[in-house]
Amino acid sequence: MTRRDYLQLVAAGAAATATTRTLIAAGGDADREKRMKWWHEARFGMFIHWGLYSVLGRHEWAMENEGIPVAEYEQLAKRFKPRPNAARDWARLAKAAGQKYMVMTTKHHEGFCNFDTKLTNYNAVKQGPGRDLVREYVEAARAEGLRVGFYYSLMDWHHPDGARCATDEAARRRFVEYTHGLIRELMTNYGKIDVLWYDVAWPLDAKGWESERMNEMVFQLQPEIIVNNRNKLEGDFATPEQRIQAEKRAWESCMTMNDSWGYQRADDDWKTPKTIVRNLITCSRDTGNYLLNIGPKADGSVPEESVRDLTSVGKWMGRNGKSIYETEVCQPRRSNFAGFTRKGNTLYMHVYFWPGETVALGGLQSKVKSAHLLATGAPVKFEQEKFRVRFTGLPAAAPDDPVTTIAIECDGEPKQDMDMVRKERPRGSV
């Protein structure tokens, strides 16, 4: 069935499940594969949480968790005066970090629109910034050759119907009209958008939000876009949050660099570059994406810890990106000191805790043809036995930082069999 046939059927009132409707509206499985190709290859993206909460610097949930009344919170809109084109620095930073796409909050739970809209005056053009921050962001991302994503929170603490829509049908209709209208503007006014990242559907379900109609509109306006699952439909990908969880379908793990999405000046719980690289490797091993957040300050500047750590991750990616982008499902995973990714017949062994001159891997079934340090290309000697392969003659100290990657070329798809090691490794006598 073509998309046009489908839309005719829907117009004629045909019933279909939420999933088939959305999938067909998006063009079916083959179309999904095509739309998502760049995203699967990309592996690493930048999330940006920026809004009025950045003025407070006390986390993006401050309005709710501190019980701030709307009229009081609205005052922040006048004080939000970022310097022009701050997004250019974010885009340059993302590029330097090896990230291939960006996803920025167009509207977070606070309800403030970072973009120009005819539907509310609570927007960046009419308030403090005096200009369209989403447009600046879109242009900045494109200037660095990065794909453009829009985060959009369905939950809205500002709109008068944002809570009562759950119990008042007239309010629900108004609020759904408003929501679909804002999304329509976002999908219409900024050229080609690559990702739509819905968030928090409270207090409605998919039926209440009219999410099927929402996605149909989105795919009509942006036929190549991919959408996530947080408008209570399946969407194109799952969104495990603050954890890495492989799923049977496409997935993206979103994570903060400290413990807050929006700028939180007192949060000093920063992940190290090593943790970030390890997370990226784990996502990549299981063919998921890693969407890593920055929370710029109100003036648009990025906290220096984020700049420092992303820059250092980017240097590692510059030397080792080959083992992260476009990777395929990787079966080997057992080691006390390393993680793995795979592309074709190459196994990448990412050594987190360097053991010294010899690095051993148990249970590798494939025959090793050659090995080298990915960062430098220096060949690595090896000895392969039935139960293990040992890489030898290596430096005593880790040659790369924060993780050293050994590229291992095998004669077929690399597989590890720990059962074989357990059962067949010769035993001693009592």
Ligand code: GLC
């Ligand atoms: C949660 C939070 C929100 C954040 C989002 C990112 O849903 O409510 O503040 O934007 O996670 O995934």
